[in-house]
Amino acid sequence: MGQDPLLQTYDAVVVGSGATGGWAAKQLSEAGLKVALLEAGRAVTPREFTEHLPAYKLKYRDHSPEVLRTRPIQKQCYACMEYNYEWFVNDLENPYSTPTGKPFTWQRLRVLGGRSLVWGRQSYRMSDNDFKAASRDGYGDDWPISYADLAPYYDIVEKYVGISGAAENNEMLPDGRFLQPMKMSCGEVLLRERVKAKFGHTVTIGRVAIVTENHNGRLTCHYCGPCERGCMTFSYFSSPFTTVKDAVASGNCTVITNAVVSHVNMDDGSNKARGVTYVDRLTRQVKEVRAKSVILCAQAMESTRILLNSSTREYPNGLANSSGALGHYLMDHVTGGGATGRLRDFKTLPNANEPHRPNGVYVPRFRNTPSSPRHSRFIRGYGYQGGSSAQFDFNAEGYGTTLKHAVKDGAYGISLGAFGESLARWDNYVSIDPNLKDAWGIPSLHINMTHGDNEAALMEDAGSSAAEFLEAAGAKDIHVQFNVESPGMAIHELGTARMGNDSKKSVLNSFNQAHDVKNLFVMDGASFVSSACQNPTLSMMAITVRACTNLIDRFRKNEV
Amino acid sequence: MKRRDLIRAGVLGGAVAALRPSVATAGQNAALSSELTPAQSGVDASKDLDAPGWKPLFLDAHQNETLIVLSDLIIPATDTPGAKEALVNRYIDLVLAAETRETQSAFLNSLGYVDGESIRRYKNAFLYLAREDQDDLLHSMAYPHNPSRWTGEAAAPDPGHTHFDALKRRIMTAYYSSQIGQKELGWDGAFAHGPYLGCEHPEGDHK
Numbered sequence A: 001m002g003q004d005p006l007l008q009t010y011d012a013v014v015v016g017s018g019a020t021g022g023w024a025a026k027q028l029s030e031a032g033l034k035v036a037l038l039e040a041g042r043a044v045t046p047r048e049f050t051e052h053l054p055a056y057k058l059k060y061r062d063h064s065p066e067v068l069r070t071r072p073i074q075k076q077c078y079a080c081m082e083y084n085y086e087w088f089v090n091d092l093e094n095p096y097s098t099p100t101g102k103p104f105t106w107q108r109l110r111v112l113g114g115r116s117l118v119w120g121r122q123s124y125r126m127s128d129n130d131f132k133a134a135s136r137d138g139y140g141d142d143w144p145i146s147y148a149d150l151a152p153y154y155d156i157v158e159k160y161v162g163i164s165g166a167a168e169n170n171e172m173l174p175d176g177r178f179l180q181p182m183k184m185s186c187g188e189v190l191l192r193e194r195v196k197a198k199f200g201h202t203v204t205i206g207r208v209a210i211v212t213e214n215h216n217g218r219l220t221c222h223y224c225g226p227c228e229r230g231c232m233t234f235s236y237f238s239s240p241f242t243t244v245k246d247a248v249a250s251g252n253c254t255v256i257t258n259a260v261v262s263h264v265n266m267d268d269g270s271n272k273a274r275g276v277t278y279v280d281r282l283t284r285q286v287k288e289v290r291a292k293s294v295i296l297c298a299q300a301m302e303s304t305r306i307l308l309n310s311s312t313r314e315y316p317n318g319l320a321n322s323s324g325a326l327g328h329y330l331m332d333h334v335t336g337g338g339a340t341g342r343l344r345d346f347k348t349l350p351n352a353n354e355p356h357r358p359n360g361v362y363v364p365r366f367r368n369t370p371s372s373p374r375h376s377r378f379i380r381g382y383g384y385q386g387g388s389s390a391q392f393d394f395n396a397e398g399y400g401t402t403l404k405h406a407v408k409d410g411a412y413g414i415s416l417g418a419f420g421e422s423l424a425r426w427d428n429y430v431s432i433d434p435n436l437k438d439a440w441g442i443p444s445l446h447i448n449m450t451h452g453d454n455e456a457a458l459m460e461d462a463g464s465s466a467a468e469f470l471e472a473a474g475a476k477d478i479h480v481q482f483n484v485e486s487p488g489m490a491i492h493e494l495g496t497a498r499m500g501n502d503s504k505k506s507v508l509n510s511f512n513q514a515h516d517v518k519n520l521f522v523m524d525g526a527s528f529v530s531s532a533c534q535n536p537t538l539s540m541m542a543i544t545v546r547a548c549t550n551l552i553d554r555f556r557k558n559e560v
Numbered sequence B: 001m002k003r004r005d006l007i008r009a010g011v012l013g014g015a016v017a018a019l020r021p022s023v024a025t026a027g028q029n030a031a032l033s034s035e036l037t038p039a040q041s042g043v044d045a046s047k048d049l050d051a052p053g054w055k056p057l058f059l060d061a062h063q064n065e066t067l068i069v070l071s072d073l074i075i076p077a078t079d080t081p082g083a084k085e086a087l088v089n090r091y092i093d094l095v096l097a098a099e100t101r102e103t104q105s106a107f108l109n110s111l112g113y114v115d116g117e118s119i120r121r122y123k124n125a126f127l128y129l130a131r132e133d134q135d136d137l138l139h140s141m142a143y144p145h146n147p148s149r150w151t152g153e154a155a156a157p158d159p160g161h162t163h164f165d166a167l168k169r170r171i172m173t174a175y176y177s178s179q180i181g182q183k184e185l186g187w188d189g190a191f192a193h194g195p196y197l198g199c200e201h202p203e204g205d206h207k
């Protein structure tokens, strides 16, 4: 029997075991630090993976009333299904509030691995066009780090995670260390050729955290398709079966599941964090974990919620919040602009026995780049995700034998949908709702966010440009969308504890260390200064590894 | 065979088993069974609707019979089985029984609309019409009444098509998500067909 996990003082307590927390636990424990990894949810085992289960084996074939009853918000995400809804939070137990007319859909998983279990795996680097965007167009603030600071950590993360993709030498989208790219369909190759010829823009195969070669004990993807239900061969990256597993194997990491962290504890008089308090999810017993450093990786808004719930006499408006910036500058990519069409000349029929490529194509940002003119109606830009393939036509007209045949004749579809930059604005924020608590008695968040005029102009442009791209590829029956989806729908929440060099205007320094409390760190997407338009998780993980490297160094120098 | 056995027996069996053991140690507490979805705990519900003595949970006998006839006109048996054999009515009944009252009444309204039109035009409920008349009625509802190309007049509201379409969508979802429907689409029952080869045509010659 080892020591009671709650009686020790750890070198570090890491809160959250998802994409970022897994990395923090791995890096710190492999460096020899004693780590406690606290996770609000239960452990997940591969026995509960359902990616190979056909829908007809489900009682409601993915129309279960139980999902709608307990997860009305989570269900708005395509990945929350009758197969796996227990991985997503129960909305009845995990409330939050929004002002009237300002909806925010907050998608969360509370199990070991968090959202890394169901994520879309799209993985893109950011560039200095993002880190130094403010210097270039005058809006907002630059990051305190540059691409050169982060590049070595992108390398480390990519090498370990396994990112399949193709190098393009694009000024907005730095290349990485790629495994074999996945292949493009005929429609996608045509789109790539035409968009390059007509507009000079790049269409590339999606860069995904899925291994296309056996890699670190994980098997190459066998193209079964529905990754959000799990992966028996661990081909896509999820933390429980990679980083967390390594952390445990180091012998230095104690995983404590079902530990819902409520707040950070401060040592009286020393301005240092002493550890955290958690509520046992099942028994409701309240427990304390002591550590020399506290690292929050609970995902941006949850980490900030913990800090807001940790007020003290010195920090009455939330721990480490002398700047007042804690909770502010919430961002989530804007979506809703794009187009769909059909390639009528393509005669390929849909085939139920084809491999399902868990990936699409990507168009890197082409607006407001160093080599393009400034756009008159908006700053920053957007990238597209899309795809093209033969599909069964479940929208076929009519009925009877004709309908049955029309479904199978199908249609060769093509589509592009944008993810646009969400500008960092002070008036997009989270705060504690004094009248709302979760099922563990922990005060809940009030989320106040809207997309603004710039985001709307981006989606407007994204709709028309997508239509032009599809037209260039010869598509017909083009439908254009100019919507602005409600915030949260991109599931890329960022900001609320931004990093910066000025402690009066930011919460963290460039190594994710709180300006106010030197042994307190927030190492997830809360630290983002701007959102860029790339899917953010790869950058989050690189930032986590960079911050951990610095912390390990400081432990070695006895500075903690 | 249980799902897990199927996988063990399949091509991935050895590899999956080899990767599995080290992983379960990552967390301390074993998962509680109540925190798994039925699918995650291995429940196979595919035979539930075949039960002998099946009775509708939500529809009355007339509605159920009407739905069977209607679904089999929309997706008939051809050289492959149709909606009736796929027990489309039973699946729809199961889902309806768990839906909200608004959704339930919208469905009954659409089904009732078909009977209403049938009585108005042919003086009897849809179920009792001759096959030709059933077909005739469906034909009149199946296609949208588009705005006039000649005068540019906006289309009048088209309740017949709206109700038809709502019923057709439910029937199609039920049919194509059934095992019969999956076979109809040509699925061979294997869960993977990799690797993905993509386009192999020369530039400018994609089809």
Ligand SMILES: Cc1cc2nc3c(=O)[nH]c(=O)nc-3n(C[C@H](O)[C@H](O)[C@H](O)COP(=O)(O)OP(=O)(O)OC[C@H]3O[C@@H](n4cnc5c(N)ncnc54)[C@H](O)[C@@H]3O)c2cc1C
Pocket: A015, A016, A017, A018, A019, A020, A021, A038, A039, A040, A041, A077, A079, A107, A109, A110, A111, A112, A113, A114, A115, A116, A118, A119, A120, A121, A122, A123, A259, A260, A261, A262, A297, A298, A299, A300, A302, A306, A491, A492, A524, A525, A535, A536, A537, A538, A540
């Ligand atoms: C369907 C879907 C598709 C996505 N697709 C992409 C994509 O293609 N590309 C991309 O870059 N990103 C994508 N994302 C976003 C990506 O999943 C997140 O950016 C990433 O997981 C964030 O990592 P994280 O460590 O901050 O949080 P998470 O991975 O969410 O992990 C947070 C962990 O903290 C735990 N936790 C929370 N609160 C507490 C508490 N109080 N006490 C203890 N533990 C706590 C949670 O239980 C969870 O395990 C997608 C997300 C979803 C849901």
Ligand code: SF4
Pocket: A051, A210, A220, A221, A222, A223, A224, A225, A226, A227, A230, A231, A232, A233, A234, A235, A236, A356, A357, A358
């Ligand atoms: S498609 Fe590939 S990565 Fe996704 S679940 Fe299947 S094997 Fe795993």
